Amino acid sequence: MTQLVQIIGNVQSATIISVAIMLGLASFGTALSFSLLGGKLLEATARQPELSTMLMLRLFLIAGLVDAFAAITIAMGLLLLFGNNPLLNAVIKAAAPHVG
Amino acid sequence: MSFWHPTEGQYIQDHLMHYQLNLHTMTIGNGGFWTLNLDTLAVSIIVGVVFLSLFWLAARRVTSGVPGKWQNFVEYLVEFVQGLVNSSFTGKTTLVGPLALTIFVWVFLLNFMDLVPVDVMPAVLSFFGIHDFRGVPTDDTNLTFAMSITVFLLMIYYNFAGKGTLGFLKELTCFPFSKWLFPINIIFRLIDDCVKPVSLSLRLYGNLFAGELIFVLIALLPWWFQWTLGSVWSIFHLLIILIQAFIFMMLTIIYVSMAKTSHDES
Numbered sequence: 001m002t003q004l005v006q007i008i009g010n011v012q013s014a015t016i017i018s019v020a021i022m023l024g025l026a027s028f029g030t031a032l033s034f035s036l037l038g039g040k041l042l043e044a045t046a047r048q049p050e051l052s053t054m055l056m057l058r059l060f061l062i063a064g065l066v067d068a069f070a071a072i073t074i075a076m077g078l079l080l081l082f083g084n085n086p087l088l089n090a091v092i093k094a095a096a097p098h099v100g
Numbered sequence: 101m102s103f104w105h106p107t108e109g110q111y112i113q114d115h116l117m118h119y120q121l122n123l124h125t126m127t128i129g130n131g132g133f134w135t136l137n138l139d140t141l142a143v144s145i146i147v148g149v150v151f152l153s154l155f156w157l158a159a160r161r162v163t164s165g166v167p168g169k170w171q172n173f174v175e176y177l178v179e180f181v182q183g184l185v186n187s188s189f190t191g192k193t194t195l196v197g198p199l200a201l202t203i204f205v206w207v208f209l210l211n212f213m214d215l216v217p218v219d220v221m222p223a224v225l226s227f228f229g230i231h232d233f234r235g236v237p238t239d240d241t242n243l244t245f246a247m248s249i250t251v252f253l254l255m256i257y258y259n260f261a262g263k264g265t266l267g268f269l270k271e272l273t274c275f276p277f278s279k280w281l282f283p284i285n286i287i288f289r290l291i292d293d294c295v296k297p298v299s300l301s302l303r304l305y306g307n308l309f310a311g312e313l314i315f316v317l318i319a320l321l322p323w324w325f326q327w328t329l330g331s332v333w334s335i336f337h338l339l340i341i342l343i344q345a346f347i348f349m350m351l352t353i354i355y356v357s358m359a360k361t362s363h364d365e366s
Contacts, residue, residue: 061350064343065303071340072306075313082317083116084109 004095011088019077026073033066108320115218115316117232118240137240144237147209155205177201184350189357191262196356199254203247204349207304210238211341214308215334218315239308244301251352252297255359262360271362296355300348307344311337 041059045052080087119139122131158174167175181201189196214236221235237243259268272289273282315337318329 060343061347064340064347067340067343068303068307071310072302075306075310078313078317079112082108082320083112 004092007091007095008088011085011091015080015085015087019081022073022077026070026077030066030070034063037062037066111320112313112316114232115222115234115312117234119230119233137242139233139235140237140240140243143213143235144206144210144243147213147237148206151205151209177205181349185353188350188353190361191357196353200349200353203352204345207238207247207348208342208345210236210243211308211345213237214239214311214315214337214341218312218319236308236312238304239312241301241305244305245297247348248297248301251300251355252293255293255296255355258356258359263362267362296351300351300355304344304348307340311340 037059041055044055118137120128120130121136121138122129123134123136124131154170155174158171161168162171178201181204182197185193185197185200216235218235222231222233225231225233234240263271273279273285275285276288277285311333314333315330318326318333321329
């Protein structure tokens with residue numbers, strides 16, 4: 001029984017660490033790219049204010065591209081964290097007959 | 101099946117199931133490859149018919165005098181998309197403008213289904229014996245891939261139509277390196293073109309999947325606390341779905357335009 005608890009604890013801790021890395025890297029990447037993007041927008045608008053609407057439109061286009069993969073990563077991480085963790089289920093299934 | 105009081109993991113799992121038709125036995129259930137996701141089909145077709153008929157109505161009742169509110173809105177939308185097509189698409193076309201408008205409005209409306217509270221549609225339909233109904237069609241890779249593969253076919257058509265077969269073959273083998281490196285050129289081109297539909301569809305799917313999952317997680321909170329996170333995420337998500345519809349349209353225009361123009365014109 002203690003063995004099973006140990007195995008489940010191992011899988012859970014690994015899951016939490018991996019989810020933390022996923023969320024952290026995803027938000028880090030978007031934060032970095034959004035700051036670059038916003039800074040460049042301000043620079044470009046300061047240089048040519050008459051283009052600001054066009055630049056704004058392009059900004060949203062690129063913001064969506066930047067945002068997409070971070071959103072996907074965060075969804076995957078939250079699914080692992082709150083949903084039925086398939087890795088944990090597989091481990092429990094495999095370990096159950098041996099431990100009882 | 102305890103619909104009203106499931107556990108957390110079970111609740112999330114229930115919301116990620118599709119209402120499927122097995123084409124082998126013509127019964128409800130998963131049939132491997134030969135499966136129709138009935139919920140995706142139903143919602144997307146209903147939304148599409150509503151959108152097209154409303155816009156058709158505006159076109160039927162168009163006046164050159166003082167336009168009504170609806171005609172004004174449709175005109176604004178059409179002119180907005182037409183302007184984008186004119187500025188991003190090289191050359192004249194009568195196909196890409198309507199295509200872009202349809203993609204933009206349809207994808208936006210399909211995404212908008214995500215803002216319907218997550219339990220409304222399943223709860224209403226469970227009274228009619230329909231379980232596991234998933235209300236967001238763009239939250240299904242089948243729909244997003246269907247759309248992006250259609251765009252891909254259009255790209256192939258414009259490759260041949262814009263450059264001719266010979267010009268297309270020339271570009272395939274002699275770009276970006278000289279003709280002596282043609283195997284590498286072909287592999288580059290293959291990767292370049294095949295990544296486009298995959299990224300186009302997975303971007304839309306991933307964003308909507310993330311949005312819906314976070315709505316489902318918010319729905320797991322106690323009822324007196326849901327409105328705080330729910331309203332914040334709804335407002336943010338309204339921006340995201342608009343941007344994703346816009347990106348899908350914009351990239352479609354750009355990809356088709358890139359396929360049509362040849363590289364050695366300049």
